[in-house]
Amino acid sequence: MTAALSVSGVTRRFEPTEPPALDAVDLDVAAGTCTALLGPSGSGKTTLLRTIAGLEPADAGTVRLDAADLTGVAAERRGMAMVFQRPLLFPHLSVHDNVAFPGRARGLARPVAREEAARFLDLVGLAHLTARDVRALSGGQQQRVALARALAAKPRVLLLDEPFAALDPSLADEMRELVLELRAVLEPTVVMVTHDHEEASVLADDVAVLIDGRLVQHEPVETIYRRPAGVAVHRLLGGVNELPGTAGAGRHRSALGELDLPPEAQGVTGETVLLVRHEQVQLVTPGDPAAHLAGAVEAVRQRGGRRRVTVTRGGVQLVAEVPVTHPVRVGERVGLVVPPDAVWPVQASGGDQPSGQVVDSSSGASGTSSSVPAKWLK
Amino acid sequence: MRAGAPARLLLVAWFLAPLAGVALWALADQWTAATVLPQDWGLRGWREALADGLPAALLRTVVLSSTVALLATPAGAMAARGLVRVGPRLRAAASVLLVVPVVLPPLTVVLGVDVLLLRLQVPAAVGVVAVLVVQALPYTTYVMWTTYQAYDEAYEDEARTLGASALRTLLRVQLPLVAPGLAAASFLALLVGWSDYIVTLVVGGGRLVTLPVLVASNAAGTGNEPVVAALSVVAIGPPLLLLVAVGLLGRRGRRRAPTRSSVADTTDTARMAGVAS
Numbered sequence A: 001m002t003a004a005l006s007v008s009g010v011t012r013r014f015e016p017t018e019p020p021a022l023d024a025v026d027l028d029v030a031a032g033t034c035t036a037l038l039g040p041s042g043s044g045k046t047t048l049l050r051t052i053a054g055l056e057p058a059d060a061g062t063v064r065l066d067a068a069d070l071t072g073v074a075a076e077r078r079g080m081a082m083v084f085q086r087p088l089l090f091p092h093l094s095v096h097d098n099v100a101f102p103g104r105a106r107g108l109a110r111p112v113a114r115e116e117a118a119r120f121l122d123l124v125g126l127a128h129l130t131a132r133d134v135r136a137l138s139g140g141q142q143q144r145v146a147l148a149r150a151l152a153a154k155p156r157v158l159l160l161d162e163p164f165a166a167l168d169p170s171l172a173d174e175m176r177e178l179v180l181e182l183r184a185v186l187e188p189t190v191v192m193v194t195h196d197h198e199e200a201s202v203l204a205d206d207v208a209v210l211i212d213g214r215l216v217q218h219e220p221v222e223t224i225y226r227r228p229a230g231v232a233v234h235r236l237l238g239g240v241n242e243l244p245g246t247a248g249a250g251r252h253r254s255a256l257g258e259l260d261l262p263p264e265a266q267g268v269t270g271e272t273v274l275l276v277r278h279e280q281v282q283l284v285t286p287g288d289p290a291a292h293l294a295g296a297v298e299a300v301r302q303r304g305g306r307r308r309v310t311v312t313r314g315g316v317q318l319v320a321e322v323p324v325t326h327p328v329r330v331g332e333r334v335g336l337v338v339p340p341d342a343v344w345p346v347q348a349s350g351g352d353q354p355s356g357q358v359v360d361s362s363s364g365a366s367g368t369s370s371s372v373p374a375k376w377l378k
Numbered sequence B: 001m002r003a004g005a006p007a008r009l010l011l012v013a014w015f016l017a018p019l020a021g022v023a024l025w026a027l028a029d030q031w032t033a034a035t036v037l038p039q040d041w042g043l044r045g046w047r048e049a050l051a052d053g054l055p056a057a058l059l060r061t062v063v064l065s066s067t068v069a070l071l072a073t074p075a076g077a078m079a080a081r082g083l084v085r086v087g088p089r090l091r092a093a094a095s096v097l098l099v100v101p102v103v104l105p106p107l108t109v110v111l112g113v114d115v116l117l118l119r120l121q122v123p124a125a126v127g128v129v130a131v132l133v134v135q136a137l138p139y140t141t142y143v144m145w146t147t148y149q150a151y152d153e154a155y156e157d158e159a160r161t162l163g164a165s166a167l168r169t170l171l172r173v174q175l176p177l178v179a180p181g182l183a184a185a186s187f188l189a190l191l192v193g194w195s196d197y198i199v200t201l202v203v204g205g206g207r208l209v210t211l212p213v214l215v216a217s218n219a220a221g222t223g224n225e226p227v228v229a230a231l232s233v234v235a236i237g238p239p240l241l242l243l244v245a246v247g248l249l250g251r252r253g254r255r256r257a258p259t260r261s262s263v264a265d266t267t268d269t270a271r272m273a274g275v276a277s
Helices: A045-053 A095-105 A110-123 A139-152 A169-186 A197-203 A221-226 A231-236 A372-377 B005-026 B044-051 B054-083 B088-103 B106-119 B124-150 B154-161 B166-195 B198-203 B211-220 B225-256 B266-276
Strands: A005-012 A022-029 A034-038 A060-065 A080-083 A157-161 A189-194 A206-211 A214-220 A241-248 A251-254 A257-260 A270-276 A282-284 A293-303 A306-313 A316-323 A333-337 A343-347 B028-030
Touching: A005 A045, A022 A045, A022 A060, A022 A206, A034 A045, A034 A197, A045 A080, A045 A157, A045 A189, A045 B154, A080 A139, A080 B154, A095 A110, A095 A139, A095 B166, A110 A139, A139 A169, A169 A197, A189 A197, A197 A206, A197 A221, A206 A221, A206 A231, A214 A221, A214 A231, A231 A270, A231 A343, A241 A316, A251 A270, A257 A293, A282 A316, A293 A316, A306 A333, B005 B028, B005 B044, B005 B225, B028 B225, B044 B054, B044 B225, B054 B088, B054 B124, B054 B166, B054 B211, B054 B225, B088 B124, B106 B124, B106 B198, B124 B166, B124 B198, B154 B166, B166 B225, B198 B211, B211 B225
Parallel strands: A022 A214, A034 A189, A034 A206, A080 A157, A157 A189
Antiparallel strands: A005 A022, A005 A060, A206 A214, A241 A251, A241 A270, A251 A257, A270 A343, A282 A333, A293 A306, A293 A333, A306 A316
């Protein structure tokens, strides 16, 4: 059922005068894994997904499934199925016949297709709703049926285009749980479009970041949070801390103080922005020997069950996310503990296409093609 | 704002009064002006209508109007499908162009077209169908235009990724979703053919005797009220039955429609039916 997907050099331009919607995108998704396409609105995520599905032509580049080139292959012959943000259940068919639709399209007799459909409805926990009119279902149920229908197409690659964005948070959580269960059972190859980095981290093995039609970074989830390719990727991943300063001798200096660089970035020198994951920053008393940085509390903002504390010194800010019970007052002086694996240096000019500024040629970090920081460090 | 009960009754009476006259005359052998009801009841009108070629005229009307509907509906649907995709300027030009056949006085147009068709040696029946299809196109295109404006092409993308071929997507997804609109459009096109008199008479050169032609030729004489009434009942009946059928289908379609107005409203159908006939 599952297959490796390989996109190479895919370019798509809607208007000759506009920049391309997709600019030479390369993306490899191993069989049975899930990659989340993450990017701001208009970054080309959906266009890439539709191009993979065969719903949009590519001006250049190829999409391959295992070894087979899919150029010119119609959408219905690609062995993919797509779930859109809207459920798009066919209103003239019952729940059962919606899920039997792919089987019928494959040429199965109606009873066989229906029997198969019943299995997939059972898989998404809706076996009791088969005879329903699709418009009598709730939004969450409709999206479950849409998922069952896509699975009934027995796709080698399952494409999800922000399928839970229209659902309320608890329903969306339920759906994510369901997708995780289905991934465990069916092991399909999944490409999922999302603008929500948390959703990406819950469901995906890899995250591929698209910005302005270019694939900026593609890494496993845990890596991409620790080593974002640039400020924009860091922000997309929910990062809020960008410390301007200078690097040298394995340390980064800013108005807030000095921090050790992670081992892979020891060689970085010069003007550097240090990206800091706010979740890993701890607040301590100013005199605490463990504190790396020190400053005064400028603001405290409640954020769900946590609070974000903005610490400032010399015009430089750092946000720490602490438990809501953590005692802290505005104006108070505090120390900050910032572990080395919470920081990552990027080029000071910002942007997501580092210009290849040579920082230290002796650096041991050698580039995988998708790891921009590594390239930059070379 | 809802009309009050008296106003509604008046409206119903306004519509039914002429029909009542026709219905009574169709069952009268004699009815002089002085009395409220006919003096002699009977089937004289029906006997005369049968003798005058009612069955053949009915058949011609059915074939003519069905042909017009079968040609004008898909053509209008395809035009509408294209129109929802074009830019605003082309759309505005198309809306103007579409009302032209409705706005121009039919008699003048038909006389001009007739000369052209004669010169080109187009067979009369073909000419009649061609002109009526053009007259029906504004109705079918407008109805399908509103239908496709509310129609979501994403259903087709979904069907394709689920493995359905283009043909299967058309037959199993698109057509069922726009079926109520198609029913309304073809009903209007049917009416254009069903009720036409001028085009059939002029372009058909008087040889294509359809129901309206037969009604008109009988109505021209005096003392023909029973036969005119009998012919009229046959002319009114089928469209009326169809209107009810389309209305029921439209209601079902609305109930099933995914969005608030994904199909052309049947009230539109009724309104436009009035325009068409």
